[in-house]
Amino acid sequence: MVGNIDQAKFELLVEVCALINSNYADGKALVSQIIESSSRLVGAEAASLLLYDPVAGKLRFEIALGPKKAELTGRLIDPGEGIVGWVVREGQSLIVNNPESDPRFSPVISKEVDFPTKSILAVPMKVKGNLVGVIEAINKTKGRYFLQEDQYWLELFALQAAIAVENARYLEKTSLELSYLSDKAQANSGWHNLIYASSAMAEKVDLVDRIAPSEASVLILGESGVGKELFAERLHRASKRAAKPFVRVNCANLPEPLLESELFGHVRGAFTDAYQDRKGRFEVADGGTIFLDEIAEMPLRLQSKLLRVLQQKTFERLGSSETVTVDVRIVTATNRDLESMVSAGEFRSDLYYRLNVLPLYIPPLRERKEDIPVLAEHFLKKAARETNKALRGFSDSAMENMLSYAWPGNVRELENAVERAAVMARQELVGSADLMIGGKGQDIDEFRGKNLRDAVNVFKTHFIRKSLELHGWNQTETAKSLDIQRTYLSRLIKELSIAQPKE
Secondary structure, eight states, X not given: OOSSOOHHHHHHHHHHHHHHHTSTTSHHHHHHHHHHHHHHHHTEEEEEEEEEETTTTEEEEEEOOSTTHHHHTTOEEOXXXXXXXXXXXXXXXXXXXXXXXXXXXXXXXXXXXXXXXXXXXXXXXXXXXXXXXXXXXEEEGGGOOOOHHHHHHHHHHHHHHHHHHHHHHHHHHHHHHHHHHHHHHHHHTTOOOOOOOSHHHHHHHHHHHHHTTSOOOEEEEOOTTSOHHHHHHHHHHTSTTTTXXXXXXXXXXXXXXXXXXXXXXXXXXXXXXXOSOBOOHHHHTTTSEEEEETGGGSOHHHHHHHHHHHHHSEEEOBTOOOEEEOOOEEEEEESSOHHHHHHTTSSOHHHHHHHTTEEXXXXXGGGOTTHHHHHHHHHHHHHHHHHTOOOOEEOHHHHHHHHHSOOTTHHHHHHHHHHHHHHHOOSSEEOHHHHOOSOOOSOGGGTTTOOHHHHHHHHHHHHHHHHHHHTXXXXXXXXXXXXXXXXXXXXXXXXTTOOOOOO
């Protein structure tokens, strides 16, 4: 404690405390303000901020200095390592004016910072006795040494800084909780958010909003996993039919007889187990929109029935001769080349032209990499909430890995990778290894001497087992993530002799 209050220091402390407490809603701005303010307060050439990572039980450099700051930022150190490690372990401040002769000094950290260290002042940041982090001031200006007076002022500042950091964390947690509840409520209502940052996606969203008010059929094209269903949802919600039903049907999930019944309904006795009349999806969607996903998988016989609905808005239930009339807007989607299928006689040309009135192509994720960071952060927040982990984001290497990966499975694959990484992560920042993408795959020895069919089965076995492990051996969830029917997955598990390990 100092005997006389330095009025200039006091006024500066009030100023910087006001600054940091006005910035705690922006985490990045806050830590930058803390570092700048601590340097000003004690007259240091530089300063570092380390926050305690409760998941890893270590300190993390939030902001580092010197030419190697990119490599050091995010680096974790153990309590007890270096000067700041000692401060954490002992829970008290420390002044070291001759670091190289002090056994607590870590030359490794100093070298990584690449900043000549002549004097150090390190102060713990605590709230109600709980460690938040450490402020480390380096090198008093004009070649002077840090004094007890500097320690006193920095301890006062560290108290305010710790409260600001905790407020920021609480605000972030509350924001995430509200976002989670909002997303959950929307998911429970059947709707999903379109998350994007790229101009390519902005153009598609603008196009959807312009064509939504029309009554024309829309054909959504794009690879598997790009988010075609989300665009179908937006079309409906921006249309004049928004107050009416939006009905989804995946044409690849059901064999022909069941698909016909699902779409058009049936009457009692139409087939075995048809014990009562049942409305089809077209009747349920009357007045609204029906979304037919994987339209290329629809059998030719049903294509003619669908064409009649498009042309005349009428059909008959399975087993009935009574005509049903509906008013439904049809939105379809496929990841296949329908024009080639038409040329090969696998898809009706007249139906294709009726469906393709307003084509909408959704580009793959590798062509809109600006969307990867925002999507990854969105999925991580969701996964962090579901796994009850304090995950703050991705390391630089993890983000670089995601940006350089081709994502053959597009947004669906990205979501699965982030979900997996959230389970695997042992630190607040998800690392590149946690993502498990872009690897070399299985050892080539596993395929050596095998014909193509056997090699494919080896890959299938590994891939399906990993997917089952990821979803806790829940076959329904696994089949959904693989975009296949559960019955098909069960058959593959049996054929490939994939057994769940015993506890």
